[in-house]
Amino acid sequence: MIIRRIFESDDFVLIDKLAGVLTTPSRFEEEDIRLCLGTALQAEMKQQIYPVHRLDFEVSGLVMFAKNAEAHRQSNAWFENKLVQKxxxxxxxxxxxxxxxxxxxxxxxxxxxxxxxxxxxxxxxxxxxxxxxxxxxxxxxxxxxxxxxxxxxxxxxxxxxxxxxxxxxxxxxxxxxxxxxxxxxxxxxxxxxxxxxxxxSYKIDFSKAPSAKAFGLPPAVEIEAEF
Structure with missing residues (x-):
C-alpha cells in the first residue's frame, strides 16, 4: 500500500488516505481482507500509533494519527470540544x-x-x-x-x-x-x-485548539480537494 504522509511532527502524522482503504481494523479483523491504513502505517513506522479520528472506507483524504498517548489524549479533547474543524x-x-x-x-x-x-x-x-x-x-x-x-x-x-x-x-x-x-x-x-x-476530506484547521502549536501543528493542514 502506498502511504502518502502529508505532515509529521514528533507527536502526530497526517496521511492522505486512499478511498477503498480502512482507517483502522474492522471488528472482524481476522476475516476482513481489506487494506487497513492504520495497520500498514504502524508497521512502516515500527511504533505504536493512535487514531485520532476516522474516515469511512469509501472516503479519501486527511486522517490523523497520534504517535504517543499524551498527544492522543489532547487531540481527542480538541475534537470532542469542537476546537478542530474538518x-x-x-x-x-x-x-x-x-x-x-x-x-x-x-x-x-x-x-x-x-x-x-x-x-x-x-x-x-x-x-x-x-x-x-x-x-x-x-x-x-x-x-x-x-x-x-x-x-x-x-x-x-x-x-x-x-x-x-x-x-x-x-x-x-x-x-x-x-x-x-x-x-x-x-x-x-x-x-x-x-x-x-x-x-x-481536504482540510483540518487547528487554529482554535489552544495547545496545537505546542505539539508542533500548523494552523491548518490542507491538500488538493480534487477527486
Missing part, C-alpha cells in the same frame, strides 16, 4: 428525491442552491447496522454546507461537520436530495469507481 469536498447529482422510498418520512423540500450561501442542516442521527438514519432517539447533528457551483452535470459542495456523527455528511446530502456520486448506500445512481465515493 472540511470536505463532495460531488453530487442535482436535487432529486426519487431515491427516498415513499414510506420514509422526508419533507422533500425543493430549493435551488446558491453560491456563497452556507446552509445549516440539523438532524437527530442514529447509526444502524449499515447506515445512519434520523430518529427522536438520535444524537444532535449539525452540518455546514456551502454550494460551490456546477461542473458538467454535477454539483460541488464544501461541507463542515460541526458534530462528528457516523455517515453524517452522506446522510445529510442524501436527505436533501443530493446523494454523493457513487454512494449507492445513500441513493446514488451514478457509479464512481470500485469502493469509492465522491467525498474527500
Amino acid at each position: 472540511t470536505y469536498r463532495a460531488l453530487t447529482t442535482p436535487q432529486d428525491f426519487s431515491h427516498i422510498p415513499a414510506n420514509i418520512s422526508n419533507p422533500r423540500i425543493t430549493f435551488e442552491p446558491k453560491a456563497n450561501e452556507t446552509l445549516h442542516w440539523k438532524s437527530q442521527l442514529l447509526r444502524g447496522k449499515k447506515r445512519t438514519y434520523e430518529s427522536p432517539q438520535g444524537k444532535p447533528s449539525l452540518t455546514l454546507a456551502a454550494f460551490l457551483g456546477t461542473t458538467k452535470d454535477f454539483l460541488l459542495w464544501d461541507l463542515q461537520p460541526v458534530t462528528g456523527r457516523p455517515h453524517q455528511l452522506r446522510y445529510e446530502l442524501s436527505r436533501h436530495g443530493f446523494p454523493i456520486v457513487g454512494d449507492a448506500l445513500y441513493g446514488s445512481k451514478v457509479p464512481f469507481g470500485e469502493n469509492k465515493i465522491a467525498l474527500r
Whole structure:
C-alpha cells in the first residue's frame, strides 16, 4: 500500500488516505481482507500509533494519527470540544428525491442552491447496522454546507461537520436530495469507481485548539480537494 504522509511532527502524522482503504481494523479483523491504513502505517513506522479520528472506507483524504498517548489524549479533547474543524469536498447529482422510498418520512423540500450561501442542516442521527438514519432517539447533528457551483452535470459542495456523527455528511446530502456520486448506500445512481465515493476530506484547521502549536501543528493542514 502506498502511504502518502502529508505532515509529521514528533507527536502526530497526517496521511492522505486512499478511498477503498480502512482507517483502522474492522471488528472482524481476522476475516476482513481489506487494506487497513492504520495497520500498514504502524508497521512502516515500527511504533505504536493512535487514531485520532476516522474516515469511512469509501472516503479519501486527511486522517490523523497520534504517535504517543499524551498527544492522543489532547487531540481527542480538541475534537470532542469542537476546537478542530474538518472540511470536505463532495460531488453530487442535482436535487432529486426519487431515491427516498415513499414510506420514509422526508419533507422533500425543493430549493435551488446558491453560491456563497452556507446552509445549516440539523438532524437527530442514529447509526444502524449499515447506515445512519434520523430518529427522536438520535444524537444532535449539525452540518455546514456551502454550494460551490456546477461542473458538467454535477454539483460541488464544501461541507463542515460541526458534530462528528457516523455517515453524517452522506446522510445529510442524501436527505436533501443530493446523494454523493457513487454512494449507492445513500441513493446514488451514478457509479464512481470500485469502493469509492465522491467525498474527500481536504482540510483540518487547528487554529482554535489552544495547545496545537505546542505539539508542533500548523494552523491548518490542507491538500488538493480534487477527486
